[in-house]
Amino acid sequence: MGVRIGVIGTGAIGKEHINRITNQLSGGEIVAVTDVNQEAARQVVNDYSLHADIYPDEASLINAEQVDAVLVTSWGPAHESSVLKAIKAKKYVFCEKPLATTADGCMRIVNEEMDLGKRFVQVGFMRRYDSGYIQLKEAIDNRVIGEPLMIHCAHRNVETEDHYTTDMAITDTLIHEIDVLHWLINDDYQSVQVFYPKKTRNALSHLKDPQIVMLETKGGIIITAEIFVNCQYGYDIQCQVVGEEGIVKLPEVANINVRKQGNSSTAILMDWKHRFVDAYDKELQDFLDSIHQKGEVSGPTAWDGYIAAVTADACVKAQQTGQQEPVRLQEKPVFYQG
Amino acid sequence: MGVRIGVIGTGAIGKEHINRITNQLSGGEIVAVTDVNQEAARQVVNDYSLHADIYPDEASLINAEQVDAVLVTSWGPAHESSVLKAIKAKKYVFCEKPLATTADGCMRIVNEEMDLGKRFVQVGFMRRYDSGYIQLKEAIDNRVIGEPLMIHCAHRNVETEDHYTTDMAITDTLIHEIDVLHWLINDDYQSVQVFYPKKTRNALSHLKDPQIVMLETKGGIIITAEIFVNCQYGYDIQCQVVGEEGIVKLPEVANINVRKQGNSSTAILMDWKHRFVDAYDKELQDFLDSIHQKGEVSGPTAWDGYIAAVTADACVKAQQTGQQEPVRLQEKPVFYQG
Amino acid sequence: MGVRIGVIGTGAIGKEHINRITNQLSGGEIVAVTDVNQEAARQVVNDYSLHADIYPDEASLINAEQVDAVLVTSWGPAHESSVLKAIKAKKYVFCEKPLATTADGCMRIVNEEMDLGKRFVQVGFMRRYDSGYIQLKEAIDNRVIGEPLMIHCAHRNVETEDHYTTDMAITDTLIHEIDVLHWLINDDYQSVQVFYPKKTRNALSHLKDPQIVMLETKGGIIITAEIFVNCQYGYDIQCQVVGEEGIVKLPEVANINVRKQGNSSTAILMDWKHRFVDAYDKELQDFLDSIHQKGEVSGPTAWDGYIAAVTADACVKAQQTGQQEPVRLQEKPVFYQG
Amino acid sequence: MGVRIGVIGTGAIGKEHINRITNQLSGGEIVAVTDVNQEAARQVVNDYSLHADIYPDEASLINAEQVDAVLVTSWGPAHESSVLKAIKAKKYVFCEKPLATTADGCMRIVNEEMDLGKRFVQVGFMRRYDSGYIQLKEAIDNRVIGEPLMIHCAHRNVETEDHYTTDMAITDTLIHEIDVLHWLINDDYQSVQVFYPKKTRNALSHLKDPQIVMLETKGGIIITAEIFVNCQYGYDIQCQVVGEEGIVKLPEVANINVRKQGNSSTAILMDWKHRFVDAYDKELQDFLDSIHQKGEVSGPTAWDGYIAAVTADACVKAQQTGQQEPVRLQEKPVFYQG
Incomplete structure (x- = not known):
C-alpha cells in the first residue's frame, strides 16, 4: 500500500504534483483534496479520476485518519499554518517554496519539528534532484x-x-x-x-x-x-x-x-516547466520512498527553508539599500547537521 | 487498479523491469512470476517484496485470471512460444528483443495478432522513447x-x-x-x-x-x-x-x-545501462498507460519485430558472403499501417 | 633578398597567391607574370602594383634569370608542361592541384625530379597546413x-x-x-x-x-x-x-x-575560401622558407601528386562501374620516403 | 619598399615582433635596433640575420633618417619618453602596453599627437585583432x-x-x-x-x-x-x-x-603566447599596411592608451580602498572620435 496523500491547494503546481503521483510515480496515492475554492478541488478530482475525498478545509484534511502525508501547494502566505498543523498531527509534509513567508515563520516550523524529534518536512527545492x-x-x-x-x-x-x-x-x-x-x-x-x-x-x-x-x-x-x-x-x-x-x-x-x-x-x-521536469519527478519519488523506507523524509529540510527565507530577506533589503547586507542566520541545530 | 503483470524470466533484464514497475512507474503491479529456475523466481519475489505468486511454468502464469499482461524477459529462443500463448489468451505482452529468433516465428505472431484484430504486443525497442x-x-x-x-x-x-x-x-x-x-x-x-x-x-x-x-x-x-x-x-x-x-x-x-x-x-x-535509462522507464510506462487508456498497446509492434528479424538475418548473411544481400520483407499489412 | 617568383596563370587562385606573397607573407616577391590572356596578366600587375615583368609564354618566364621559383596556377591540363619545363630549368615549383591530369603525367614529373636529385616541386594540398x-x-x-x-x-x-x-x-x-x-x-x-x-x-x-x-x-x-x-x-x-x-x-x-x-x-x-585561409598562407610561407633555408622544398611532393592522380582515377572508374576498384600504385621510391 | 623599422628594446616581446616582421609579415623591415643592453641588441641582429644597424640610444635611433617607424618594446617606464621623441620626429610608433605608466604621461602623448594633426601612435592591444x-x-x-x-x-x-x-x-x-x-x-x-x-x-x-x-x-x-x-x-x-x-x-x-x-x-x-598569436600577427600587419596605404596608423590609439591608464589607476585604487572608485576620464577629443 502506498503513501496516502492529502493535497492542500489545487492550483497549477498542485495539479502537476497530483498528476505526477497518480500517473507517473510509484508508491503514492491522492486520497484527499482541499482548496479554498471547493469547486476547483472537485474539478481536479474529476479531471484526474482520483479516488479522493474533498475536505472543507486544511484542518479536516490534515486530521483525516486516511491521510499519511500532506502536499502543501496553496499560495505562499498559507504555507506556514498548513505545515505547522500537519506536523503537529504527525503527518509528513511536502511543502512548495516558500516554507513560510517570514524567517520567524520558518523557525516556528523548525522548532516544532525538532520537538517532534524526526524529519517530517521536505521543502520543494527540486534543483537538488537535477x-x-x-x-x-x-x-x-x-x-x-x-x-x-x-x-x-x-x-x-x-x-x-x-x-x-x-x-x-x-x-x-x-x-x-x-x-x-x-x-x-x-x-x-x-x-x-x-x-x-x-x-x-x-x-x-x-x-x-x-x-x-x-x-x-x-x-x-x-x-x-x-x-x-x-x-x-x-x-x-x-x-x-x-x-x-x-x-x-x-x-x-x-x-x-x-x-x-x-x-x-x-x-x-x-x-521553464521543461527544464527541471525530471527533478520534480525525482523529488516527489524521493519523498514517497523515504517515508516508505525510513519513516522519515529526506531532501531539503525546514532548516533549508529557513536559510532561504533569511537570505531572501537580506537580498530584498540589499535591493533597497544598495549596500552590502549581512545574512544573519542562527546557529545550525545539531538536529539538521549531517 | 493498475495493470496486473506476470513476468516470464527473472534474469537481469527481468529484475530491472520488475523494479521499474514496482518502485518507479505508475499503474502496474507484478502479481505473477515464473522462471525455468523456480528458486530464482522465489528470490526475486523476496528481494523486491512483491505480492506475487510464483507459477511453475509460462502456461499457468499466462492463463492465470489475475494476470492482465505478460512481460517476456526470458532468453531469446523462448520468446516466440510465450508471446503466442499470451496473445492467444488475450493477454497484453511486452516482449524484450528478439520477438522471435526467426522471421517465420515473428510472422506467426504477426498473423495471430492480426487474427485477434487488435494490438497486444509491444516489442522492447526502447530507443524510440529516447x-x-x-x-x-x-x-x-x-x-x-x-x-x-x-x-x-x-x-x-x-x-x-x-x-x-x-x-x-x-x-x-x-x-x-x-x-x-x-x-x-x-x-x-x-x-x-x-x-x-x-x-x-x-x-x-x-x-x-x-x-x-x-x-x-x-x-x-x-x-x-x-x-x-x-x-x-x-x-x-x-x-x-x-x-x-x-x-x-x-x-x-x-x-x-x-x-x-x-x-x-x-x-x-x-x-550502457545508463544511456537509455529514461527510455526504458518511458517504454514501460507507455505500455501500462496504453493498456489502461486504450485497451491496446502502442510502441514498436510485432511487425517491427518481424522487420528486425528479417533485416538482421540479411545482415548476418552479408557478414558471411561479403556481398550486398537483399532484405526481403513481405508487404506491410494494413493492420500495421498508420 | 626574398625568393623571386614567376606566376603562370593569373586567374582567381593565381591572384590570391599573388596577393598573399605580396601583402601578407614574408620572403617572396612576384617578379614575373604570364597568362594565356596577356591582358589579364597586365591587369594583375597593375591591380597589385607589382614590380613584375610580363612574359609572353611559360617558357620565357621559366627561363628568365630573375625567376627563382614558379607558381603554376593555370588551368589543370597545362600544369604538367609547366612543371616539367620549370624543374628542367632547376626552378622551384609550387603547383596547384592537379600536378598533372594523368597518373603518367605525374610519373614523368616524379622521374624528372628524381633525376635531378632534390625536391623542386610542392603540390598545393593546403590541408596538411591546417x-x-x-x-x-x-x-x-x-x-x-x-x-x-x-x-x-x-x-x-x-x-x-x-x-x-x-x-x-x-x-x-x-x-x-x-x-x-x-x-x-x-x-x-x-x-x-x-x-x-x-x-x-x-x-x-x-x-x-x-x-x-x-x-x-x-x-x-x-x-x-x-x-x-x-x-x-x-x-x-x-x-x-x-x-x-x-x-x-x-x-x-x-x-x-x-x-x-x-x-x-x-x-x-x-x-569555402574562408575555411582554409590560414592553411593557404602557411603552405606558401613554408614554400618560401624551405627554399630560403634549405634550398629544397617541403610539403606535399610530386609523389603525393601521383598518389592523388592514381587514386582519383580509380574513384572515377568506381563511379562508373559501381564495383570495388583497385588503386594500383607503383612502389614508393626511396627518394620520397621519410 | 617596405616600412623601415627601428626597434627600441630587444627583450622577449621585442624579439617576437622582430621575428614576425622579418619572417612572417609583409611590408616591413628591421633596419635599426637599440637596447639599454647593447650586447643584447647585437645578439638579436645576429640571431635573426637582420640587416640592421645598432644604435647607442633611443634618440639616435629615432632620428636616424633610415627609420620610418619605431617599435617600442622596452620596459614600461621607458615608453613615454620613446613615444614622445618618436612622434616629435614624425616617426610612426607601435608601442607595447602601457603607452605610459601614468595617465598624465598618456595625455602628453595624446596632446603631442593632436598637435601634429595625424595619427602616429598604435598601442599594442592585440585582442582587437582577434x-x-x-x-x-x-x-x-x-x-x-x-x-x-x-x-x-x-x-x-x-x-x-x-x-x-x-x-x-x-x-x-x-x-x-x-x-x-x-x-x-x-x-x-x-x-x-x-x-x-x-x-x-x-x-x-x-x-x-x-x-x-x-x-x-x-x-x-x-x-x-x-x-x-x-x-x-x-x-x-x-x-x-x-x-x-x-x-x-x-x-x-x-x-x-x-x-x-x-x-x-x-x-x-x-x-598564453599561443592564444592570440594570430592577433599579434594581424596588429603588426595592420600597422605596416596602414602606414603604407594611408600614411597614418590605425588600431588602438594613444587615447585608448590614456583610457587604459586612467581605468587601471582607478582599479588599483579600488583594490586598496575596497570601495567603488570613479573613473575620471577627460572629454574625448574630436580628433579621436569616429
Whole structure:
C-alpha cells in the first residue's frame, strides 16, 4: 500500500504534483483534496479520476485518519499554518517554496519539528534532484576542482507577467539559486549585495531587470548571480564553479544539433516547466520512498527553508539599500547537521 | 487498479523491469512470476517484496485470471512460444528483443495478432522513447532538413564478454539501430552489406571488430553504421541524418564540463545501462498507460519485430558472403499501417 | 633578398597567391607574370602594383634569370608542361592541384625530379597546413588513439555551378581528402568503391549528389567519405578517426556562440575560401622558407601528386562501374620516403 | 619598399615582433635596433640575420633618417619618453602596453599627437585583432543582441612568477579586458570596484588571487571580470555579452576533440603566447599596411592608451580602498572620435 496523500491547494503546481503521483510515480496515492475554492478541488478530482475525498478545509484534511502525508501547494502566505498543523498531527509534509513567508515563520516550523524529534518536512527545492547539479556536487565533494572559490551563475526567463515585481526576482527566481548553491558548496551565506545594470527595454517600468546579486559565504566564496527575467531568448540556467584546481560547469540541455542555413544550432527551452521536469519527478519519488523506507523524509529540510527565507530577506533589503547586507542566520541545530 | 503483470524470466533484464514497475512507474503491479529456475523466481519475489505468486511454468502464469499482461524477459529462443500463448489468451505482452529468433516465428505472431484484430504486443525497442531520437524524428517529420539522404551512425561498447561472437554484432548490437532507423525515416530496408575494417587488437581472435554495415532503403537512403564493441573509451551512440536542406544529430549525454589540467572534458558513460535509462522507464510506462487508456498497446509492434528479424538475418548473411544481400520483407499489412 | 617568383596563370587562385606573397607573407616577391590572356596578366600587375615583368609564354618566364621559383596556377591540363619545363630549368615549383591530369603525367614529373636529385616541386594540398589536421596527425603519430581502424569524413559545399559534373566530386572535391588522409594515417590506398544515396533535388539532373566513397588502405583501414556539394547549409569539413583506444575529431570552426530566439547557434561558413585561409598562407610561407633555408622544398611532393592522380582515377572508374576498384600504385621510391 | 623599422628594446616581446616582421609579415623591415643592453641588441641582429644597424640610444635611433617607424618594446617606464621623441620626429610608433605608466604621461602623448594633426601612435592591444572579439563586435554593432546590458568575462593564467603582485592583476592582466571591452561596446567606464573571493592556496602569500573586478560604464552596462592568475588548469579567456535580445560569447580555441578513457576532451592552451598569436600577427600587419596605404596608423590609439591608464589607476585604487572608485576620464577629443 502506498503513501496516502492529502493535497492542500489545487492550483497549477498542485495539479502537476497530483498528476505526477497518480500517473507517473510509484508508491503514492491522492486520497484527499482541499482548496479554498471547493469547486476547483472537485474539478481536479474529476479531471484526474482520483479516488479522493474533498475536505472543507486544511484542518479536516490534515486530521483525516486516511491521510499519511500532506502536499502543501496553496499560495505562499498559507504555507506556514498548513505545515505547522500537519506536523503537529504527525503527518509528513511536502511543502512548495516558500516554507513560510517570514524567517520567524520558518523557525516556528523548525522548532516544532525538532520537538517532534524526526524529519517530517521536505521543502520543494527540486534543483537538488537535477542530474547536472548532482554531478556538480559530486565533483566538488570529491575535490575534483579543489576548494571552490567563486561561482558565476545566471537565471534567465523569457518574460514575466505584469504583476512580477523587482523583489520577486529574489523571492520567486533567485530563491532556487539561494537554496541549491549553499548545498552545493557546503557553506553558509554571510552577506549579499545587489547591482542594477542597464535596464532592458523589454521589462515593464516598475521592474528592475536584469539584476546582479553578489553573495559572499562565511568561507569567503563569492557568487555572482545574474537574474534576467525578460531575456527573450529562452529559459536558461547557467552555473559555473571555479575552484583552486579547475572548473565545473552545469551542462546544457541535451537537444539535437541542427545544421541549416549557415548555422549549427541547438534549441533552448522556452518554457521553464521543461527544464527541471525530471527533478520534480525525482523529488516527489524521493519523498514517497523515504517515508516508505525510513519513516522519515529526506531532501531539503525546514532548516533549508529557513536559510532561504533569511537570505531572501537580506537580498530584498540589499535591493533597497544598495549596500552590502549581512545574512544573519542562527546557529545550525545539531538536529539538521549531517 | 493498475495493470496486473506476470513476468516470464527473472534474469537481469527481468529484475530491472520488475523494479521499474514496482518502485518507479505508475499503474502496474507484478502479481505473477515464473522462471525455468523456480528458486530464482522465489528470490526475486523476496528481494523486491512483491505480492506475487510464483507459477511453475509460462502456461499457468499466462492463463492465470489475475494476470492482465505478460512481460517476456526470458532468453531469446523462448520468446516466440510465450508471446503466442499470451496473445492467444488475450493477454497484453511486452516482449524484450528478439520477438522471435526467426522471421517465420515473428510472422506467426504477426498473423495471430492480426487474427485477434487488435494490438497486444509491444516489442522492447526502447530507443524510440529516447528524447534525442524523438527530437530527430520530429525534425525529420517536420521537414526541418528536407528529404533524408544519408545516415551515419555508430554503436560503440567498451568491451565484450568472451562469448560475444561476430554475428551478435548484428543480433545483439546493431538490432537497435535496425529498429530505430527505419522508424526514424519512415522507410524500409532494401539491401545490406558488411565491411570489415582493420581489426582492433582488443577483440578476441574469434570476433571481427569493428564492422561497418551499409543499409540501403527502398527510398534510396544509405546508412553507414559503425559497430565497435571493444572501443575501450566508453559506451557511445552517435547518429547523424543528412538531408537535402540540412543535418540533424543526436545530442551528447548531458554531463558536466570539467576544466582541469589542460583539458576541457565531459565524461562519457562507461556502462550502457545508463544511456537509455529514461527510455526504458518511458517504454514501460507507455505500455501500462496504453493498456489502461486504450485497451491496446502502442510502441514498436510485432511487425517491427518481424522487420528486425528479417533485416538482421540479411545482415548476418552479408557478414558471411561479403556481398550486398537483399532484405526481403513481405508487404506491410494494413493492420500495421498508420 | 626574398625568393623571386614567376606566376603562370593569373586567374582567381593565381591572384590570391599573388596577393598573399605580396601583402601578407614574408620572403617572396612576384617578379614575373604570364597568362594565356596577356591582358589579364597586365591587369594583375597593375591591380597589385607589382614590380613584375610580363612574359609572353611559360617558357620565357621559366627561363628568365630573375625567376627563382614558379607558381603554376593555370588551368589543370597545362600544369604538367609547366612543371616539367620549370624543374628542367632547376626552378622551384609550387603547383596547384592537379600536378598533372594523368597518373603518367605525374610519373614523368616524379622521374624528372628524381633525376635531378632534390625536391623542386610542392603540390598545393593546403590541408596538411591546417591546424586541425596537424593536431589530428600529431595525435595519431603519438598513438593517442592506438592504431587507426576507420575514418568517417564529410566534404560539403553549399552549391555547385552548372558545369560541375559527377566526376568532379572526385577530381575537384574529394581530391583534398585523398591527399590529406593517407598522409594522416601513413598508409596507402588499396581499393575504392562509390555508392550513390538518394539524390538531392537541389542538384542539376546531370549530377549525382551526394556520393559516398569508401576507400580501403593496404593496412585495412576503411574510410567512408561523404561528398555532398549542394548541401545548402554551408561549407562543412568533417573528419573523425576511430582508433583502437579512442577517437579524434577535427574541430569545428571557432565562431562566436549566439543565443537568440530559442536557439544557441554558431555560424557555419558559407564560402569555402574562408575555411582554409590560414592553411593557404602557411603552405606558401613554408614554400618560401624551405627554399630560403634549405634550398629544397617541403610539403606535399610530386609523389603525393601521383598518389592523388592514381587514386582519383580509380574513384572515377568506381563511379562508373559501381564495383570495388583497385588503386594500383607503383612502389614508393626511396627518394620520397621519410 | 617596405616600412623601415627601428626597434627600441630587444627583450622577449621585442624579439617576437622582430621575428614576425622579418619572417612572417609583409611590408616591413628591421633596419635599426637599440637596447639599454647593447650586447643584447647585437645578439638579436645576429640571431635573426637582420640587416640592421645598432644604435647607442633611443634618440639616435629615432632620428636616424633610415627609420620610418619605431617599435617600442622596452620596459614600461621607458615608453613615454620613446613615444614622445618618436612622434616629435614624425616617426610612426607601435608601442607595447602601457603607452605610459601614468595617465598624465598618456595625455602628453595624446596632446603631442593632436598637435601634429595625424595619427602616429598604435598601442599594442592585440585582442582587437582577434577573430573572436571581432565577431563579437560585429554582432553587437549589428544589433544582433540588442543593447548590451551586462558582460561577464574571465582572464585565467596557469600560474605567476614570484614577482607578480596584486596590482599587476590590473596593470598586466586585466588591462587587456579594460581595452577590449570599452571598444566592444562603444562605451566608457564610469566606476570600478574590486572584490576578493577566497584565496587560492596556489598563490604566494603576497598575492591576492583570484579577484573580481566590477566595472560600470556611463551607459549603465555592468561588467564582472574574474582575474585568476594561478588557476592551474590552463590559459583561458572567456567573454560573454548579455544583451536585450540575446547573448554572444567568445568561442573556445579550436582544438581537436579526443574521446578516450571515459572522457570527451579538448585541450586547453597552457601557454598564453599561443592564444592570440594570430592577433599579434594581424596588429603588426595592420600597422605596416596602414602606414603604407594611408600614411597614418590605425588600431588602438594613444587615447585608448590614456583610457587604459586612467581605468587601471582607478582599479588599483579600488583594490586598496575596497570601495567603488570613479573613473575620471577627460572629454574625448574630436580628433579621436569616429
